[in-house]
Amino acid sequence: MIQSNKRPPRFAEWILARLTRSVDERSLLGDLKEEFEEICDEKGFSVARLWYWKHMFRSALSYIFFHLYWSFAMITNYMKIALRIIKRQKGYSFINITGLAVGFATFLIIFLFIQWELSYDRYHLNSGCIYRVAQKYYGHDHAGKDKIAMTPYPLGKTMVASFPEVVSSVRIVRRNEMKISAQENSYFENMVFFTDPDFFTLFTFPFVSGKCESALRDPNSIVISERMKEKYFGSHDAMGKTIRLDEAFDLKVTGVMVNMPKNGHFVTDIVIPLETYRLMRNQNLDEWRGGSGYTYILLTKEASPVELEKKFPALVEKYITGGGRHRRDLFLQPLTKIHLNPNLDAELGTTIDVRTLYLFGTIAVLILFIACINYMNLSTARSVQRMKEVGIRKVVGARRQQLIGQFFSEAILFTLIAFLLSFLLISLALPIFSRFVERELSLAHLYHFRFILWIVALILFVGLLAGSYPALTLSRFRPICILKTGLIRVGKRMSLRSVLVILQFAISIVLIVCTFTVRDQLQFIQHHDVGYERDQIAVISIKDPEVRENFETIKTELKRNPNILSVSSSTYLPNRILDQTTFNWPGREEDLEIGTYFGNIDYDYVDLFELKIVEGRNISRDFQTDAGGAFLINETAVKSLGWDKPVGRELIHWNENKGRIVGVLKDFNFHSLHREIESLTLYLEPRERNYHLSVKIRGGHIPETIETLKNTMTRFSSGYPFEYRFFDDIFNDAYRSELRLEQIFIIFAFIAIFIACLGLLGLAAFAANQRTKEIGIRKVVGASVSSIVFLLSKEFVKWVLIANVIGWPVAWFTMKIWLQDFAYRTHLGPGLFFFSTLMVVIIALCTVSYQAIKAARTNPVKSLRYE
Amino acid sequence: MKELSKAEEMIILAIWRLKENAYGVTIRRQILRTAKKDYTYGTLYGLLEQMVRKDYVERVKGEPTPERGGRSKTFYKLTPTGIEALKKAMEVHRSVWHGITEMTFDTVSLS
Numbered sequence: 001m002i003q004s005n006k007r008p009p010r011f012a013e014w015i016l017a018r019l020t021r022s023v024d025e026r027s028l029l030g031d032l033k034e035e036f037e038e039i040c041d042e043k044g045f046s047v048a049r050l051w052y053w054k055h056m057f058r059s060a061l062s063y064i065f066f067h068l069y070w071s072f073a074m075i076t077n078y079m080k081i082a083l084r085i086i087k088r089q090k091g092y093s094f095i096n097i098t099g100l101a102v103g104f105a106t107f108l109i110i111f112l113f114i115q116w117e118l119s120y121d122r123y124h125l126n127s128g129c130i131y132r133v134a135q136k137y138y139g140h141d142h143a144g145k146d147k148i149a150m151t152p153y154p155l156g157k158t159m160v161a162s163f164p165e166v167v168s169s170v171r172i173v174r175r176n177e178m179k180i181s182a183q184e185n186s187y188f189e190n191m192v193f194f195t196d197p198d199f200f201t202l203f204t205f206p207f208v209s210g211k212c213e214s215a216l217r218d219p220n221s222i223v224i225s226e227r228m229k230e231k232y233f234g235s236h237d238a239m240g241k242t243i244r245l246d247e248a249f250d251l252k253v254t255g256v257m258v259n260m261p262k263n264g265h266f267v268t269d270i271v272i273p274l275e276t277y278r279l280m281r282n283q284n285l286d287e288w289r290g291g292s293g294y295t296y297i298l299l300t301k302e303a304s305p306v307e308l309e310k311k312f313p314a315l316v317e318k319y320i321t322g323g324g325r326h327r328r329d330l331f332l333q334p335l336t337k338i339h340l341n342p343n344l345d346a347e348l349g350t351t352i353d354v355r356t357l358y359l360f361g362t363i364a365v366l367i368l369f370i371a372c373i374n375y376m377n378l379s380t381a382r383s384v385q386r387m388k389e390v391g392i393r394k395v396v397g398a399r400r401q402q403l404i405g406q407f408f409s410e411a412i413l414f415t416l417i418a419f420l421l422s423f424l425l426i427s428l429a430l431p432i433f434s435r436f437v438e439r440e441l442s443l444a445h446l447y448h449f450r451f452i453l454w455i456v457a458l459i460l461f462v463g464l465l466a467g468s469y470p471a472l473t474l475s476r477f478r479p480i481c482i483l484k485t486g487l488i489r490v491g492k493r494m495s496l497r498s499v500l501v502i503l504q505f506a507i508s509i510v511l512i513v514c515t516f517t518v519r520d521q522l523q524f525i526q527h528h529d530v531g532y533e534r535d536q537i538a539v540i541s542i543k544d545p546e547v548r549e550n551f552e553t554i555k556t557e558l559k560r561n562p563n564i565l566s567v568s569s570s571t572y573l574p575n576r577i578l579d580q581t582t583f584n585w586p587g588r589e590e591d592l593e594i595g596t597y598f599g600n601i602d603y604d605y606v607d608l609f610e611l612k613i614v615e616g617r618n619i620s621r622d623f624q625t626d627a628g629g630a631f632l633i634n635e636t637a638v639k640s641l642g643w644d645k646p647v648g649r650e651l652i653h654w655n656e657n658k659g660r661i662v663g664v665l666k667d668f669n670f671h672s673l674h675r676e677i678e679s680l681t682l683y684l685e686p687r688e689r690n691y692h693l694s695v696k697i698r699g700g701h702i703p704e705t706i707e708t709l710k711n712t713m714t715r716f717s718s719g720y721p722f723e724y725r726f727f728d729d730i731f732n733d734a735y736r737s738e739l740r741l742e743q744i745f746i747i748f749a750f751i752a753i754f755i756a757c758l759g760l761l762g763l764a765a766f767a768a769n770q771r772t773k774e775i776g777i778r779k780v781v782g783a784s785v786s787s788i789v790f791l792l793s794k795e796f797v798k799w800v801l802i803a804n805v806i807g808w809p810v811a812w813f814t815m816k817i818w819l820q821d822f823a824y825r826t827h828l829g830p831g832l833f834f835f836s837t838l839m840v841v842i843i844a845l846c847t848v849s850y851q852a853i854k855a856a857r858t859n860p861v862k863s864l865r866y867e
Numbered sequence: 868m869k870e871l872s873k874a875e876e877m878i879i880l881a882i883w884r885l886k887e888n889a890y891g892v893t894i895r896r897q898i899l900r901t902a903k904k905d906y907t908y909g910t911l912y913g914l915l916e917q918m919v920r921k922d923y924v925e926r927v928k929g930e931p932t933p934e935r936g937g938r939s940k941t942f943y944k945l946t947p948t949g950i951e952a953l954k955k956a957m958e959v960h961r962s963v964w965h966g967i968t969e970m971t972f973d974t975v976s977l978s
Contacts, residue, residue, distance in 0.1 A: 030938030059909025
């Protein structure tokens with residue numbers, strides 16, 4: 001008669017099993033099952049199920065009533081006591097809750113940030129199967145990066161044709177500074193995408209109007225985002241309207257897409273078929289050489305990217321290198337990992353180093369940990385005042401578990417209050433932090449079912465962690481000792497508490513030393529002699545080809561202004577020279593290749609940037625021959641060429657332009673200080689590829705001179721807006737991540753030391769309180785205030801010093817690694833460590849001495865009056 | 868000794884009547900039949916637990932049976948204290964209800 005398929009509802013059974021005590025459980029469930037089966041036979045399965053559920057609910061209710069009623073009553077009592085304590089001991093509670101709240105706020109803000117960074121590109125339906133193909137060059141790097149995100153145009157199609165696991169491919173060509181006109185509006189747009197028609201099926205970007213499958217089929221079509229629609233068409237409908245590209249091509253709007261999410265490794269507002277690009281630039285898209293497109297491929301669900309990568313070398317050999325000398329590899333990047341890899345050249349969007357995320361995560365956990373330690377420390381310190389309560393509770397019959405439960409529920413209550421407070425802090429701090437990390441973080445990301453669960457778990461975890469120590473120690477006291485003496489010996493517990501304080505301060509020390517080191521390195525960068533001048537130089541980037549034609553006229557006109565000391569045009573500014581080539585000279589052996597960076601300059605470049613010539617002379621208008629071709633090379637280039645007398649020797653530039661080396665430049669840092677100085681060649685070419693116009697301005701006359709500049713420039717190029725920046729700002733751009741790191745360290749070090757000091761303040765107050773009588777007697781006997789302050793502070797200072805000893809090696813090691821990123825770095829001297837220590841000791845001393853002085857100055861009559 | 872509550876009294880009586888066969892299902896049915904009270908198992912087990920603590924009844928572990936999905940029955944048996952309490956309850960009942968019949972109510976309502 002056993003009908004295995006007709007069993008009671010599993011879920012109901014499970015709930016009952018959870019609710020009932022182990023003793024009852026088996027027979028209760030058995031009883032229910034027995035009756036269930038009888039009903040099953042008499043009235044059918046569904047009736048029986050209903051019956052079972054009904055019983056489950058009613059039983060559950062009565063169980064909850066029976067078992068939770070009493071514990072609930074106790075919890076209410078615990079909460080009442082906890083709230084009374086908060087009210088009565090306002091100072092302690094304030095310190096405790098503030099510390100926890102600040103810790104929480106820091107933790108959650110960092111959590112939001114990390115969460116955001118990891119969410120990149122996950123919104124595509126196919127995101128798990130999309131890969132980008134990128135290249136790695138061997139023995140050949142560009143500004144320190146030997147990997148590049150761009151690949152040849154025909155690569156994607158070839159992959160689809162040759163590998164069965166590649167379903168489809170999409171190429172993207174990005175162009176900046178494209179002139180887009182529609183209606184009366186005309187702007188220059190960056191991040192204009194030219195791509196294959198499959199773009200919107202491979203990636204997931206929903207459309208407001210138009211069809212995503214067919215929007216890019218016609219070469220004369222264009223898809224714009226809602227933002228762009230707003231910008232060019234206002235509230236009018238954009239579909240079917242015409243947009244003019246570069247004042248030559250008329251494109252019809254075939255789709256309006258929802259603005260792309262900000263957490264994508266690319267964000268574009270304008271998507272145009274690649275075919276249009278081919279027609280515009282007369283580009284051969286079947287050409288394997290070069291490669292300035294991005295290739296994305298979609299793999300089948302079962303395909304293994306590792307297996308696919310193994311087939312790449314054959315393809316590279318067949319189509320790209322074809323027996324050539326330069327070795328290179330293709331490799332796949334999962335779409336969702338692109339944002340986390342900063343090592344590729346020509347990246348489409350912003351990237352972040354995963355190590356930065358680890359660093360942030362570590363700091364978040366540490367700060368929350370410091371806050372928890374505070375809670376533990378303060379509540380154990382305070383425990384002495386609660387001895388009597390514990391004693392009475394025990395005498396009245398509280399079991400140890402109940403006391404543990406009480407202290408835990410108290411800790412959780414504190415955590416909860418702190419947590420609510422932290423939301424206030426977060427809403428204040430989040431906008432600042434977002435601006436700072438250049439992301440748009442919002443609290444709304446927290447209001448998600450999954451995160452709410454996480455947060456509940458976090459509150460419980462922090463509550464339990466923070467409450468664990470007081471709960472376990474306080475509940476252990478023997479009531480007789482407490483009630484008889486009213487005191488308990490604190491000696492032994494001091495040790496754990498001091499360990500906790502030492503830990504807190506060690507963490508703070510590490511953060512402070514890191515802050516100082518980063519700061520030091522930044523100072524070093526600012527003051528390091530990079531070999532060129534960067535003050536009071538305004539830089540205008542030249543986009544208009546017409547301006548380049550009229551360079552000489554513009555320069556002459558500008559120089560007429562007495563406040564303009566010098567004007568120069570060049571491809572690059574001396575802080576970032578990116579073009580690469582190999583040296584060539586008459587009689588060079590065919591396979592002798594010496595690489596060099598190079599850039600075009602004009603006659604005034606060397607003077608304006610105050611570069612130094614160590615041999616030969618500067619390029620000059622006085623020498624007729626220079627106009628025909630003249631080179632300046634740096635000392636490193638001389639070394640790598642191995643020429644004894646470089647001046648006067650002939651070089652060939654790009655196979656056609658011959659010229660002589662007229663001088664040797666003193667080495668200067670034409671890359672950031674992360675990198676060593678390499679070979680450099682500067683070539684006299686006052687017009688071609690000269691994208692920067694640098695203007696040296698006399699000090700104190702900057703605003704009016706900029707005005708003149710603006711007038712002159714707009715006269716020569718009407719269609720282009722006038723934009724300028726100062727060279728020292730551009731110079732600092734290269735160190736933006738370091739500047740940011742410095743500020744982040746400052747903030748977090750401050751928070752850490754703040755929380756640690758809160759804890760110290762509480763402990764000092766406790767210690768002073770504990771020793772009230774001792775202090776009174778000492779004073780009566782004749783101790784001075786200062787000797788008592790010393791007595792009270794001694795111990796804390798000792799702890800802080802021990803913390804330093806622990807913190808130093810950790811900080812030293814971390815910063816050693818960090819500094820290795822720089823070719824030119826500051827010395828990690830002992831001064832820095834001593835200074836940090838001194839600072840922390842002073843801060844700690846100030847915190848403690850307030851309490852100490854207060855205690856030392858109390859009238860002994862008061863402290864000794866009560867027995 | 869404290870007096871038995873109404874519910875306790877019913878359960879003890881049910882167990883006494885069921886003798887060897889007093890376990891969850893039968894106790895619940897007995898109460899349902901005699902007192903027309905549909906206790907849930909949750910309530911029943913709660914009450915039984917209390918009575919075990921008060922030492923009115925005791926548990927006897929039964930053998931697991933296949934009909935119950937391999938779960939064993941827990942039988943309940945009256946303890947001497949339980950029987951004592953029951954007797955006392957009966958006495959109280961008798962004295963409290965002494966001389967009162969249905970007829971009495973009829974006359975009261977008539978007057």
